Structure formats: structure tokens, C-alpha cells
Amino acid sequence: MKECMGLQAYLTDAMDVSEKGRFEAHLADCSDCRAAVEEDRAMSAALSGIPKVNAPAGFTAAVMREVSARRRSRLAWSAYGVAVVLVAALAGMILGGNVGAVAGDAAVLIQSLSDFGASLYTAVHNISAVLFGALPLGPGTPLAAGAVFFILCFVFYKTVFEFSAGRR
Amino acid sequence: MDVTEELQVIDAVLKGDADRYEALVNRYQKPIINFIFRMVGNYEDAAELAQDVFIKSYVSLAGFxxxxxxxxxxFRIATNRTIDFLRKRKVAVVSMEGDYEDYTPQYKSDGSSPLDTLEDNRVKALLGDAIQQLPAEYREVIVLYHVNEASYEEIAEITGLPLGTVKNRIFRARKMxxxxxxGEI
Structure with missing residues (x-):
């Protein structure tokens, strides 16, 4: 059976009204195209008549059980991440010698973290000095080190969060 | 449930009311399981994959x-999950743009045209099985169009294919x- 130009476009609604009119006029004269159109329509009708299946009993309940489990897991990991950051921050303040700042001024809190960062930096500096003899210690160092510490805490928290999300 | 209601449900779920997700599962479980069933040809696998799809949708909802x-x-999640499953199962998949003359026929012709009796239930069952012989790329679009009654435009959005390619594949899939x-091939 030969296939005339435009058959596919006609059967996939890819023709505008005038093209469609012309092709339908052609159909009146072309038995091959008429047969092809009839066959395609019969196939389409048969495909649309394929029986549907239902979801198994308890499908929704099973999905929702898993959803609840994932949600609990996510909440647990989030809480864990928050706890880790808080503990790390508190540890920083304790090590920085400013525990009282917790209940006080936020600026003091930040200063404490900066001090802790500075302590860490100093430690790293001393170790590095021994190992490599090359880390500069300037006036902005405590603040920068505190910021780095905060960023590290944040990265750790996000990593934990993403890990927990990946398990969901 | 209309589009606005769906968005309200999604907002509620994103705010922490996970129970509201049940409405979306109830609404879409049948279309999703039918799509996957016609793609993989096995009901148990389809049910399991459909469950995965709804879980994946829930955990990714913030990215909707x-x-x-x-x-x-x-459906985009479902197609990705199903294609991934089929790849792993190593179902025979022929290059999507290649010809399809190499397929081994599953049904032998008895001389009469199957199209004469397409309304017959037996032929419908055969047709369901014949879909399994299509390359996955063709199966995907023919199932979405005829079983799930998605429009050409929706299929293009789901698959990420150009509209013309979608139409071409559907047309060719029916011929296959x-x-x-x-039993000609």
C-alpha cells in the first residue's frame, strides 16, 4: 500500500483547516489513503479500548505509611542537625570563655564565636607554623575565623539535611 | 479536584500537613499505575514502581x-522511574529512530486481518501484549496518548520531546x- 504525502500530518492533527480540506478531498480519490486512515482509526479505537487496571487494595495506605515514615525521618535528621549546630556553637562559647554571653547580648555571642574561631585559628596557625611555618595572623583574623566556623557549621548542617533527604 | 485545589493541597503538604498528600495519591493512583503497567507489562512491578513514584513525588514536592x-x-517522574527500571531489567530496546523491521513476531497471522476484529476482547489483550514489544520510546508515547489520554502537548511536556517528534512516534507506534x-515481521 503506497502512502501519500500528508497522511501522517492528517492523522496526527498537524494540518490547518485548509490543508485538512485538501487532504480530505484527496481521500475521496485515493483508496490507499482511505484504507490507511481507516486502519489507523481502528487501531486508535482499539488502543483506547484497552482495559484499565485498578491500584491494588491498600495502595494509598501503603504510600501514606511511607510518607509518614519519611517525614519522621526528615524531622529527626533536621532536629539532629540543629542540635549539632547548637552544641558546636555552645562548645565554641565555652571554649572561648564567654558562657555568660549566651543569655546576654547577641553581639557578645558573636564575639564569643569569633574568639573561639580565633582560638581555632591560633591552633591551626601554630600547627601550621610547625609544619609549614607560613600562616599570617592579622587584626581581622578572629572575626574571619569566627565566620569560617559558622560557615562550617552551616555546611555541616546542610550536609546532614541533604543526607537525610536522600534517605527519604 | 481541579488545578487550584491541587495547588492548595501541595501548599498544605509543603507546610507540613503530610496527610493532605493522600488526596493526590487517590486522584492519580489509577492513571499512574495504568501507565506503568502498560510500560513494564507486570502488575506487581507496576504497583511497586507506582508507589516509588508517589514517594519520590512527595519528597521532591518542594521542587515542583x-x-x-x-x-x-x-508523569515525568513516572516515565523517568519506569525507563530506569526497564534499563535495569535489560528489556530489549531498539534505537528509537531505527527501523523496526527486526522485531520477532509474537503472534502469527491466521490469514485474517486482526483489524477486522479489533473490538474483540482477545485482540485487545493481544494488543496490550503487543505494546510490550514496542521500543520503550514508542511505548511511552503510545501509552500516554491512548491509555492515559494525554494530549500531544502534555506528552511533549512530560517527555521533553518536540511536539513533532511526539506525533511522529505515536503515528509510527500505531503502524508498528x-x-x-x-505477524508480518
Whole structure:
């Protein structure tokens, strides 16, 4: 059976009204195209008549059980991440010698973290000095080190969060 | 449930009311399981994959792009999950643009045209099985179009294919099915 130009476009609604009119006029004269159109329509009708299946009993309940489990897991990991950051921050303040700042001024809190960062930096500096003899210690160092510490805490928290999300 | 209601449910779920997700599962479980069933040809696998799809949809809901319909997004997850499953199962998949003359026929012709009796239930069952012989790329679009009654435009959005390619594949898939049923190949 030969296939005339435009058959596919006609059967996939890819023709505008005038093209469609012309092709339908052609159909009146072309038995091959008429047969092809009839066959395609019969196939389409048969495909649309394929029986549907239902979801198994308890499908929704099973999905929702898993959803609840994932949600609990996510909440647990989030809480864990928050706890880790808080503990790390508190540890920083304790090590920085400013525990009282917790209940006080936020600026003091930040200063404490900066001090802790500075302590860490100093430690790293001393170790590095021994190992490599090359880390500069300037006036902005405590603040920068505190910021780095905060960023590290944040990265750790996000990593934990993403890990927990990946398990969901 | 209309589009606005779906968005309200999605907002509620994102705010922590996970129970509201049940409405979306109830709404879409049948279309999703039918799509996957016709793709993989096994009901147990389809049920398991459909469950995965709804879980994946739940955990990824924050990434739902509101410029699409939820159903489009959900079917995109379903197609990706199903294609991944089929790859792992190593189902015979022929290059999507290659010809299909090499397929081994599953049904032998008895001389009469199957199209004469397409309304017959037996032929419908055969047709369902014949879909399994299509390359996954063709199976995907023919199932979405005829079983899930998605429009050409929706299928293009779900699959990420150009509209013309979608139409071409659907047209060619119907021709392949006819050949498979006739036992000509």
C-alpha cells in the first residue's frame, strides 16, 4: 500500500483547516489513503479500548505509611542537625570563655564565636607554623575565623539535611 | 479536584500537613499505575514502581514547578522511574529512530486481518501484549496518548520531546503495532 504525502500530518492533527480540506478531498480519490486512515482509526479505537487496571487494595495506605515514615525521618535528621549546630556553637562559647554571653547580648555571642574561631585559628596557625611555618595572623583574623566556623557549621548542617533527604 | 485545589493541597503538604498528600495519591493512583503497567507489562512491578513514584513525588514536592500541571510533573517522574527500571531489567530496546523491521513476531497471522476484529476482547489483550514489544520510546508515547489520554502537548511536556517528534512516534507506534498484530515481521 503506497502512502501519500500528508497522511501522517492528517492523522496526527498537524494540518490547518485548509490543508485538512485538501487532504480530505484527496481521500475521496485515493483508496490507499482511505484504507490507511481507516486502519489507523481502528487501531486508535482499539488502543483506547484497552482495559484499565485498578491500584491494588491498600495502595494509598501503603504510600501514606511511607510518607509518614519519611517525614519522621526528615524531622529527626533536621532536629539532629540543629542540635549539632547548637552544641558546636555552645562548645565554641565555652571554649572561648564567654558562657555568660549566651543569655546576654547577641553581639557578645558573636564575639564569643569569633574568639573561639580565633582560638581555632591560633591552633591551626601554630600547627601550621610547625609544619609549614607560613600562616599570617592579622587584626581581622578572629572575626574571619569566627565566620569560617559558622560557615562550617552551616555546611555541616546542610550536609546532614541533604543526607537525610536522600534517605527519604 | 481541579488545578487550584491541587495547588492548595501541595501548599498544605509543603507546610507540613503530610496527610493532605493522600488526596493526590487517590486522584492519580489509577492513571499512574495504568501507565506503568502498560510500560513494564507486570502488575506487581507496576504497583511497586507506582508507589516509588508517589514517594519520590512527595519528597521532591518542594521542587515542583507551578508552571506545569501537577499531573505532568508526576508523569515525568513516572516515565523517568519506569525507563530506569526497564534499563535495569535489560528489556530489549531498539534505537528509537531505527527501523523496526527486526522485531520477532509474537503472534502469527491466521490469514485474517486482526483489524477486522479489533473490538474483540482477545485482540485487545493481544494488543496490550503487543505494546510490550514496542521500543520503550514508542511505548511511552503510545501509552500516554491512548491509555492515559494525554494530549500531544502534555506528552511533549512530560517527555521533553518536540511536539513533532511526539506525533511522529505515536503515528509510527500505531503502524508498528499493526505489523506486530498481523505477524508480518
Amino acid at each position: 514547578n507551578r508552571q506545569y500541571r501537577f499531573s505532568t510533573w508526576l 503495532l499493526k505489523k506486530i498484530l498481523e
